[in-house]
Amino acid sequence: MDDDLIDAGDAPRSRYTKLPGTGFFYPDSLDDERAERRARETIEGSEAVVIADGDADGLACAAMIREAYDAALDVAPFEDAIAARLADEADADDDERDEDGESDDDRDDETDPTADAHAESPVGLLSAGPYSIDTALERVDAYADDDIDLFVCDLCPDDYEWIADSLEALADSTDSIRWFDHHQWDDGTAAAVREAGVDLVVGDSDEECTADVTLRSLDHAFDDRWAELATVTRDHDLWIKEDPRSDDLADYSYWAGAEEYAAVIGAYGVDLPETVRSFVEDRRVEKEARIDLAVDRAVTHEVGDWRVAVTYGRCSQNEVAERLREKGADAAVIVKPAGSASIRGSEDFRHAHEVAGKVNGGGHPQAAGCKPDIYDDMLDYAHHWSTEGQACKRVILAAFEAVAEEVEDADAGGDGETGE
Known part of the structure; x- marks a missing residue:
């Protein structure tokens, strides 16, 4: 090459x-x-x-x-x-x-x-x-x-x-x-x-x-x-x-x-x-300069009660996450060109490790990492780079949805037990 x-x-x-x-x-x-x-x-x-x-x-x-x-x-x-x-x-x-x-x-x-x-x-x-x-x-x-x-x-x-x-x-x-x-x-x-x-x-x-x-x-x-x-x-x-x-x-x-x-x-x-x-x-x-670019690329999604900002690029993930929190995000996902992703939470989102655990990762309640098992060959990576991590973003957002449902079910179960 x-x-x-x-x-x-x-x-x-x-x-x-x-x-x-x-x-x-x-x-x-x-x-x-x-x-x-x-x-x-x-x-x-x-x-x-x-x-x-x-x-x-x-x-x-x-x-x-x-x-x-x-x-x-x-x-x-x-x-x-x-x-x-x-x-x-x-x-x-x-x-x-x-x-x-x-x-x-x-x-x-x-x-x-x-x-x-x-x-x-x-x-x-x-x-x-x-x-x-x-x-x-x-x-x-x-x-x-x-x-x-x-x-x-x-x-x-x-x-x-x-x-x-x-x-x-x-x-x-x-x-x-x-x-x-x-x-x-x-x-x-x-x-x-x-x-x-x-x-x-x-x-x-x-x-x-x-x-x-x-x-x-x-x-x-x-x-x-x-x-x-x-x-x-x-x-x-x-x-x-x-x-x-x-x-x-x-x-x-x-x-x-x-x-x-x-x-x-x-x-x-x-x-x-x-x-x-x-x-x-x-x-x-x-x-x-890289932080600014990543923040500009971010798109915010509503997942349950959370605002999840998702971005892509080679950057310093913690600082990007902090900027996105300042803009109102409860959680931030920074998808990296190498195929992995960082998940950062806040006081209103302490489930980062649960989300990461569903996509081949783990970590802390407010800071976790993962690398979804979705890359089989270089064509998958080529698609990843040319679409700014579209497939990776999709599976991580699905993990957020799953965790949101689990949290909702747990809260509902707790409410039910309290009411008996």
Whole structure:
């Protein structure tokens, strides 16, 4: 394929935001080979391994664990790499994070001085997403030495069965497995994970982010900056939005590779250095323009008692959802060119995880994600891009209708019981 076809170049923003980032077009066979190699290099010889969601919350946990093990990486090479990116206008394109939680910025060039950072800490870090927990566990089982400590952070499996074999094998070979999270866990899944020998700690998703859970669960004397990091991370992760620094952390975690983010916040906490702040501000120009486009594309639907705004495009879903809420939406759906979708709620809509659960996803009552099982081949994706996600929107709206009926039935049943 001609690189120009998947490179935004001089194309209008209104066109290239309808397509996935370049990472989507990277063949899975090559991507899998590279991911397998990097995982092996990360895991082999490590005394501990962290499997974490690649967002600010998950990576804050990884930084805390490295601090507890005195295993943080030197931040100076990362700062040099950031400065080089700022100087290179050709590297200004903001590509979307892929479905497994890795960003295209993780594709380090061989000349990058931080290219081998993933293999340098004695606490290895594997960035994963909700759909790749099983793969990450399998890789740890394949490459880790016996008696390591394993941590899983900010991830919740939809079903125990698809992680059972690798988790149970690791329970036999590792010294310990500790799992910190704050998502909505199914009781049966949580019980099965604990029965496998895992120390599972799940915080209240309305009160804590996983960084909070990790900070209080690790037996280490953290100084005050780590508590501040957890607080500011929570401000964004729970969408409290009272501390402007939380947007800096969220944006930076999205645009930086996992090793870079963990190293920088490990060294500086929430007080990001000037080079990082400049990098974030530079990227925000493009980010804001994409938000505006997505908001302009939104169409609002009446579903039961809810106003559901649905839009499409490569954009920052949380900010788009906030704008749509300001326009009167109770819930927002942001369908992405890669085929997945983000569902965001409000005080008047706390069923996002229920909607997502009907279309191959899950999450929190006010923040969830899914990827409907509707893409059989590239023609389906071509239709998805050319119609701005029409089929995906249709099945998600049907899920909203189903949840609305369930809520109505539950309310009616409650009324009936009260009247007897």
